[in-house]
Amino acid sequence: MMKTLHIQYFALLREQAGMSEQQLHCEALTPAQLYEQLRAEHAFSLSPGQLRAVVNEEFVNWEHILNDGDRVVFIPPVAGG
Amino acid sequence: MKYFALTDVTLDAEKLKHALRDPAAGGFVSFEGWVRNENEGRTVRRLEYEAYAAMAEKEGLRIVVEAIERFGLTAALCLHRVGSLGIGDMAVWVGASSPHRGEAFEACRFIIDQVKVRVPIWKKEHYVDGDSGWVNCERCAEHAHPHAHDHLSTDGNQHR
Structure with a gap:
């Protein structure tokens, strides 16, 4: 089923995507499927194993079921401090 | 005052310290993280910090609350800079009484320690040779390891 997702990008992903956010109409069921699609679109260098997925401001696992209207962020390796 | 906050203005350690004063406190310790001129053999000219603000403040708050409960603190506070910082600037301030x-x-x-591994803040280093790179993102892409699924835990603990 087609859904609309809102994706926000930070740091390396933002630079590689060339944008801070995008709306996407897609059939991706999970963050894992969504990232695979986005990685192909933007040639992201980071593998899923280096990222964490956030949906609607909560950390989720890669098999979490995405719903229409979800806000999704993939978190690159952090480096605060 | 919030337990954890991001800010784009210079951190004032004296002012922050006073926020932790309490008649029940017998000791106060603070940590300041400063921008260093070198990382992994390269000379750094300046840094940029970027944060996913909503998640950073949420996760940062969780960490400070955990610390207060775990160590029975009188008070604790952590502030982290975002934006462009020069060598010697204070990037992070932590205080506990x-x-x-x-x-x-x-x-x-x-x-x-927890802020460094759990809070979605990223650091881009600009080197004197004109090159730049996201710390933990550029070189790690070259040697991603097969047991990387450790990073996927949903409890917020990225590395141990």
Whole structure:
């Protein structure tokens, strides 16, 4: 089923995507499927194993079921401090 | 005052320290993280910090609350800079006060260690040779390891 997702990008992903956010109409069921699609679109260098997925401001696992209207962020390796 | 906050203005350690004053506190310990001129053999000219603000403040708050409960602190606070910083600038300030000194020392260490691995903040280094790179993102892509699924835990603990 087609859904609309809102994706926000930070740091390396933002630079590689060339944008801070995008709306996407897609059939991706999970963050894992969504990232695979986005990685192909933007040639992201980071593998899923280096990222964490956030949906609607909560950390989720890669098999979490995405719903229409979800806000999704993939978190690159952090480096605060 | 919020337990954890991002800010784009210079951190004022004296002012922050006063926020932790409490008649029940017998000890106060703070940690300041400063921008260093070198990382992994390269000379750094300046840094940029970027944060996913909503998640960073949420996760940062969780860490400080955990520290307060775990170490029985009187008070604790952590502030982290975002934006462009020069060499020697303060990037992060952590403070903890407690009835006795031991807990304040331990709590500072706990908070900064957890912030570094859990809070969605990224650091881009600009080197004197004109090159730049996202710390932990550029070189790790070259040697991603097969047990990387450790990073996927949903409890917020990225590395141990």
